[in-house]
């Protein structure tokens with residue numbers, strides 16, 4: 001063998017052993033050491049080398065194998081029908097190529113029917129029912145031999161212990177055990193509190209929870225299940241010859257099947273399904289990492305057959321990665337509106353699902369301690385939806401001498417104003433004690449005060465607020481209203497005209513509503529909706545100010561913590577002074593009419609709001625309706641009197657129409673509210 005071939009052989013063997021390590025951590029320990037994107041890259045590299053050099057192909061290669069070996073602490077189960085993996089496509093071109101390969105193999109270009117399903121991010125399970133009774137359940141393992149987890153599976157409420165209807169005498173149900181998002185977050189909170197290891201993602205949490213020797217532990221974990229295929233079944237039984245119809249059969253026998261599966265024709269429709277599911281991804285209650293397309297006809301599936309580790313008749317279309325690997329270059333500390341000091345990771349920029357990420361939040365001191373992270377570490381970061389990117393974990397394998405690691409030191413003084421920082425016991429957050437003498441807090445609270453949902457001061461952007469504070473022209477929100485044109489023009493790039501506009505905008509902003517004013521004050525955890533509720537409940541600023549804890553928790557949506565924040569906000573002398581100064585500056589709002597219960601014109605009427613209300617927003621609409629005595633509920637039923645449908649109203653509108661519930665447009669609502677003098 002010549003040198004360069006030797007080199008390739010060496011390279012292949014290194015990639016294989018790297019993937020074996022990754023597989024071990026992922027499948028056996030349920031604790032991945034690198035993000036999937038990194039794993040997939042290495043796998044693709046190996047596959048392309050093996051393709052170019054078939055002489056080095058080996059059935060032992062990770063590219064030919066499914067999953068990881070079954071743990072020997074579990075009894076082993078041999079699957080009667082192997083449990084395979086899935087091939088992946090990552091783009092529309094690869095998707096077309098998948099369809100083309102099927103055409104080529106079938107020697108037929110006729111459009112093909114596919115069943116489309118979300119790719120649930122959990123672990124595969126095979127459940128055996130005999131005479132309708134659950135008798136055995138096993139993990140996938142290496143595809144041929146899995147682990148017996150029957151007792152654990154029986155603790156999952158979504159999985160029936162007995163089938164109903166006309167089921168086959170013997171049936172292997174295949175599906176995914178997964179952990180819904182809220183359950184996953186709760187579990188990780190609990191794990192953190194107990195000082196236990198937190199799970200990297202819902203997939204690992206599901207696998208770790210199911211592969212327990214003590215089924216009591218599994219029983220306490222929030223696991224769910226969707227069936228997605230059949231393995232072995234009694235040959236005589238009456239089983240459909242379409243995958244989709246088989247799913248409906250499973251459903252009839254009492255097994256949960258994912259409600260968003262669809263049958264479509266042709267690869268164009270597949271791409272549409274992918275987009276459709278992608279749009280819903282964040283609002284689904286469980287994590288998915290792509291969609292799966294399966295040739296629907298079982299006969300065609302059989303014609304197409306399998307390769308070593310995956311069927312030819314199915315593929316996973318994966319979403320862009322949400323996790324990537326990069327380096328922590330430094331940590332900076334930012335001070336927020338309430339003085340909370342947040343450590344921000346400065347990262348070696350890295351593209352995550354097409355967006356370059358160079359900062360991520362590290363949350364607080366506890367999180368830094370938990371991650372045991374140091375500057376210079378190689379880290380896994382996650383960017384999901386609109387959420388701020390986060391540091392998920394440290395890749396310990398990459399901690400080398402050369403990394404030159406440095407401890408992260410939490411500041412003892414505020415990086416902006418130099419005040420002492422304090423950390424209240426039982427609270428994870430470290431705060432600057434400087435209050436409004438802290439420039440950072442002042443800037444953030446004024447930005448909030450002027451923001452659209454608060455006093456909505458036109459033209460008072462973030463840059464201007466920062467300059468006003470830096471030049472010490474304002475020391476609290478009330479100072480805004482005594483700014484003069486001369487003062488404003490001392491700022492860079494502020495001519496007479498813009499300065500005058502700003503003064504006028506401030507003047508205009510003085511006419512507001514009580515709810516907006518309360519929101520603008522920036523009381524901790526008092527968002528727009530809470531401010532609305534406070535205003536409607538108490539009707540006047542004095543009443544809110546004088547309300548005690550017991551009166552506050554009477555208000556809808558106000559809990560213990562928020563009530564305490566409100567009480568302590570108004571108890572603070574400094575805040576009293578600023579509020580008085582704001583009132584003296586001329587801020588005012590229309591009196592909220594107090595209607596006695598008998599006077600409420602919409603008493604006992606039930607409303608549902610849906611779609612986007614462009615002129616007032618749903619929170620305001622809700623508050624107005626409630627003030628007139630209406631009940632505003634979340635879902636349409638036969639009891640609903642009116643559905644207010646804004647722009648792009650969806651399923652609620654259809655349901656209301658089906659039930660014959662009267663539908664109001666946004667204009668109708670405005671008219672109604674005007675009639676009763678609510679707006």
Ligand SMILES: NC(=O)c1ccc[n+]([C@@H]2O[C@H](COP(=O)([O-])OP(=O)(O)OC[C@H]3O[C@@H](n4cnc5c(N)ncnc54)[C@H](O)[C@@H]3O)[C@@H](O)[C@H]2O)c1
Pocket residue numbers: 022023025026027032033034035036037039040066067084085086117118119120121122123124125140176228292316
């Ligand atoms: N980060 C790591 O170190 C590491 C290590 C190993 C594997 N991985 C990841 O796992 C992938 C390979 O794992 P795999 O072999 O389990 O394959 P896979 O997860 O890509 O696809 C097969 C699995 O998808 C699941 N699935 C979900 N919904 C399904 C549906 N509707 N129909 C059919 N199956 C459905 C099943 O559990 C099935 O076994 C890699 O591409 C990589 O992303 C990562």
Ligand SMILES: [Zn+2]
Pocket residue numbers: 335414415416417418419432433434438439440441
């Ligand atoms: Zn400070």
